Amino acid sequence: MEKFTLLDGLVAPLDRANVDTDQIIPKEHLKSIKRTGFAAALFAAWRHDPEFVLNQPRYRGATILLSRRNFGCGSSREHAPWALLDYGFRCVIAPSFADIFFNNCFKNGLLPVVLSEAEVDRLFYECASFPGFKLVVNLENQSVSTTDGSQTTRFEVDAFRKYCLLNGLDEIGLTLRHADKIRAFEARRKAQFPWYF
Amino acid sequence: MGSTLYDKLWDSHVVHLEQDGTALLYIDRHLVHEVTSPQAYEGLKVAGRKPWRVDSVVATADHNTPTTGWDEGVEGIRDPFAKLQIQTLDANIRHFGAKVYFPFLDRRQGIVHVIGPEQGATLPGMTVVCGDSHTSTHGAFACLAHGIGTSEVEHVLATQCLVTRKMKNMRVSVEGALARGVTAKDVVLAVIGRIGTAGGTGHAIEFAGSTMRALSMEGRMTVCNMSIEAGARAGMVAADETTIEYVKGRPLAPKGAEQERAASYWRTLKSDPDAKFDREVALDARAIKPHVTWGTSPEMVISVDDAVPDPEREKDGAKREGMERALAYMGLKPRTRITDVKLDKVFIGSCTNSRIEDLRAAAAVVQGRRIASNVRLALVVPGSGLVKAQAEREGLDRVFRDAGFEWREPGCSMCLGMNPDRLDPGERCASTSNRNFEGRQGAGGRTHLVSPAMAAAAAIAGHFVDVRQWR
Ligand code: SF4
Numbered sequence: 126m127e128k129f130t131l132l133d134g135l136v137a138p139l140d141r142a143n144v145d146t147d148q149i150i151p152k153e154h155l156k157s158i159k160r161t162g163f164a165a166a167l168f169a170a171w172r173h174d175p176e177f178v179l180n181q182p183r184y185r186g187a188t189i190l191l192s193r194r195n196f197g198c199g200s201s202r203e204h205a206p207w208a209l210l211d212y213g214f215r216c217v218i219a220p221s222f223a224d225i226f227f228n229n230c231f232k233n234g235l236l237p238v239v240l241s242e243a244e245v246d247r248l249f250y251e252c253a254s255f256p257g258f259k260l261v262v263n264l265e266n267q268s269v270s271t272t273d274g275s276q277t278t279r280f281e282v283d284a285f286r287k288y289c290l291l292n293g294l295d296e297i298g299l300t301l302r303h304a305d306k307i308r309a310f311e312a313r314r315k316a317q318f319p320w321y322f
Numbered sequence: 323m324g325s326t327l328y329d330k331l332w333d334s335h336v337v338h339l340e341q342d343g344t345a346l347l348y349i350d351r352h353l354v355h356e357v358t359s360p361q362a363y364e365g366l367k368v369a370g371r372k373p374w375r376v377d378s379v380v381a382t383a384d385h386n387t388p389t390t391g392w393d394e395g396v397e398g399i400r401d402p403f404a405k406l407q408i409q410t411l412d413a414n415i416r417h418f419g420a421k422v423y424f425p426f427l428d429r430r431q432g433i434v435h436v437i438g439p440e441q442g443a444t445l446p447g448m449t450v451v452c453g454d455s456h457t458s459t460h461g462a463f464a465c466l467a468h469g470i471g472t473s474e475v476e477h478v479l480a481t482q483c484l485v486t487r488k489m490k491n492m493r494v495s496v497e498g499a500l501a502r503g504v505t506a507k508d509v510v511l512a513v514i515g516r517i518g519t520a521g522g523t524g525h526a527i528e529f530a531g532s533t534m535r536a537l538s539m540e541g542r543m544t545v546c547n548m549s550i551e552a553g554a555r556a557g558m559v560a561a562d563e564t565t566i567e568y569v570k571g572r573p574l575a576p577k578g579a580e581q582e583r584a585a586s587y588w589r590t591l592k593s594d595p596d597a598k599f600d601r602e603v604a605l606d607a608r609a610i611k612p613h614v615t616w617g618t619s620p621e622m623v624i625s626v627d628d629a630v631p632d633p634e635r636e637k638d639g640a641k642r643e644g645m646e647r648a649l650a651y652m653g654l655k656p657r658t659r660i661t662d663v664k665l666d667k668v669f670i671g672s673c674t675n676s677r678i679e680d681l682r683a684a685a686a687v688v689q690g691r692r693i694a695s696n697v698r699l700a701l702v703v704p705g706s707g708l709v710k711a712q713a714e715r716e717g718l719d720r721v722f723r724d725a726g727f728e729w730r731e732p733g734c735s736m737c738l739g740m741n742p743d744r745l746d747p748g749e750r751c752a753s754t755s756n757r758n759f760e761g762r763q764g765a766g767g768r769t770h771l772v773s774p775a776m777a778a779a780a781a782i783a784g785h786f787v788d789v790r791q792w793r
Binding site: 158159307319 | 361371374410445576580583
């Protein structure tokens with residue numbers, strides 16, 4: 126999993142509440158053998174609309190998605206964070222997230238940031254007012270700031286999850302912290318029961 | 323206090339234990355197939371990781387391989403998605419490697435749970451995992467074996483460990499001799515009928531008792547295979563001389579002096595006499611009759627001389643509703659004698675019952691007869707290419723073909739209907755597989771789980787019959 130420390134990125138505003146995983150990636154696109162290659166399927170149903178946020182040139186290359194409450198509700202499919210990541214997003218900012226989606230984000234190196242409704246409102250406003258509006262997401266300090274540093278908001282994140290993201294540790298990464306122990310166990314087992322190897 | 327077999331297997335594989343009871347469990351054998359592995363391998367690639375121990379991997383394509391048209395090769399696979407998965411497995415194994423790999427069309431290809439034991443890839447005392455719930459099959463070898471999900475497949479590939487917690491101990495003791503015509507399948511259906519499909523939840527089941535000891539390895543595999551249908555992720559049987567004899571001489575089994583050293587260790591793989599189990603269940607084998615499921619869950623099962631139960635007589639409201647729903651789906655009336663139920667299709671195969679002894683038992687019933695005119699399709703799908711070849715050497719294919727059965731190439735086939743072998747809506751099937759869920763063998767299909775001999779007799783008679791009376 127890629128580390129998440131500091132993200133200085135363009136913001137794409139998706140002004141909807143209750144964006145569900147079926148909208149993030151419709152189920153026709155699940156018949157894959159991969160966990161990459163979902164970028165084209167991200168918000169597939171909405172992408173037909175030329176006005177849709179991701180179709181607007183000014184948001185090309187966005188790495189931060191701004192949305193409304195209860196983002197990621199619906200099925201538990203891990204394809205939803207895969208699709209967002211594959212498109213290039215590393216962070217989603219919303220007033221609230223659905224539980225499973227929220228967990229799945231951390232498992233895959235996508236940072237979900239919860240800010241107040243008022244704060245999110247303000248960010249939508251800034252986005253609309255300033256083409257090329259960027260934000261700096263600093264996980265170490267748990268802050269979201271404007272690039273000139275004039276505005277800074279703090280957010281909460283579980284300490285263990287923060288540690289994993291900062292160090293790029295997914296579940297496999299966590300287990301691999303015990304790599305020496307696994308190796309030692311394996312060597313003992315091989316000496317004792319060579320026929321299993 | 324002594325240890326159970328499960329305690330011993332668990333203790334000998336714990337690499338690291340967290341305070342909260344979460345353990346890293348070392349995995350000896352990782353069986354890989356085409357359906358649950360693509361995203362796991364993709365995950366490795368994306369993260370730039372390598373498999374921890376390639377030699378632990380044994381791979382084959384089985385779930386959606388076709389059972390006909392093998393002469394057309396991979397190009398002959400009609401379902402583009404199945405084809406893509408089969409080709410992806412191929413590419414992944416070529417890229418990452420494996421101890422042994424039996425691709426589609428290989429003479430040794432077959433259902434992953436059939437080929438593991440057949441090749442000696444499953445050895446007593448191992449931990450065995452596979453992205454498939456019927457991995458419990460391998461517990462027959464005194465292994466700790468259970469199914470895992472795709473993210474766990476990736477985790478095991480990358481770390482050789484599984485993050486897990488210890489289960490509770492449960493012992494199912496079956497004592498006494500089985501009557502003629504009563505098989506391992508009937509034993510496990512009787513167990514599920516007794517404890518229910520959630521009866522083993524959270525437990526590792528050890529199947530013990532004189533009946534289990536008398537069963538062949540293939541019979542023990544049939545029983546352990548369906549542990550998951552009793553809610554237990556793992557089922558197991560202690561190792562004994564039957565186990566050691568079966569394993570001896572298999573391609574991946576230890577040889578010579580090492581074999582003897584291994585065997586003396588394997589003989590310790592049993593519960594201590596004073597071991598304590600969290601739960602105990604006992605069954606009298608002499609009372610077990612051939613079984614037939616009537617509903618849409620393996621616990622909805624009766625003896626062949628019984629009638630379909632009447633929901634009216636069920637006091638529990640939720641259960642009654644479940645029964646009514648199942649009867650409606652199955653198109654059955656309460657109190658119908660199960661032997662009056664007519665069939666459209668018959669399937670002999672799956673990781674539960676597709677080994678040579680299963681085919682012999684079915685062929686013995688079929689010998690010299692014809693399938694009934696109302697049976698539209700009767701399929702025999704051997705569990706592996708080697709089972710198929712052995713059956714052909716014994717002339718079993720002729721017996722089946724002469725009777726009107728189709729003799730197919732190995733694979734999972736109509737057990738789950740991912741390939742073209744399916745039930746059509748409303749079709750009724752006697753099946754030797756393990757799941758009779760709604761739509762399992764095809765949308766709207768109606769599955770009755772039985773033993774191979776019972777399925778064979780049903781194919782000939784056109785309805786269920788008691789094989790104990792078969793002459
Ligand atoms: S035969 Fe059926 S139950 Fe067994 S592995 Fe194949 S699909 Fe699963």
